[in-house]
Amino acid sequence: MKINSEKSKEIIISFAQDGNFRSTIPNIKIDGRDIAQVCHAKLLGVTISQDLTWNKHVDNIVKKAGKRLYMLYQLKRADITQKDLVSVYVSVVRPVIEYACPVRHTNLPQHLSDNIEVIQKRALKCIFPGLGYSEIPRRVILDTLNVRRDSICQKYYNIRQQNVYPLPVTRTNRFRNSFIPWALYNCQ
Secondary structure, eight states: OOOOOTOOOOOOOOOSSGGGGGGSOOOEEEEEEEEEEEEEEEEEEEEEETTTSSSSHHOOOOOHHHHHHHHHHHHTTTTHHHHHHHHHHIIIHHHHTTTHHHGGGHHHHHHHHHHHHHHHHHHHHHHHHHTTTHHHHHHTOOOHHHHHHHHHHHHHTSSSSOOOOOOOOOOHHHHHHHHHHHHHOOOO
């Protein structure tokens, strides 16, 4: 197998405040070509950034889900029933929001979680005009997206083989809330 140097990207993972570290790291070369250094890249639909934050990924999924909401508005104008509109939201828009959520949910700051929740608020406001967001989920039995992500994570981790693994020692909240330590602390 040969690596395609035109499609390959290099991300330097660093939590440094200044960007001066890039000049000290030599470029990677494949077949005499420099590999492009990027700040973020998409891998299997998940945007990974050099500081391992979810800002860019959340921006991308909010934008993508917002585009799909347009279809919901068009169906509402075509007098589709509320039940069918909820089904469209659950089957077309929500999967975009929940894709890869077990990986990012445990380390998602509140402001990014709120940005994602705005999509569901917009969808339900379109489907049920005049009702507040707190009234709607009880009526159509939709949990908030944060509650759904919690339950998806619990189900995901609990279907795995029930081995007992040693708990890693964590010195920082960033590491403790990352994917594997969070799963070990909360799901075994």
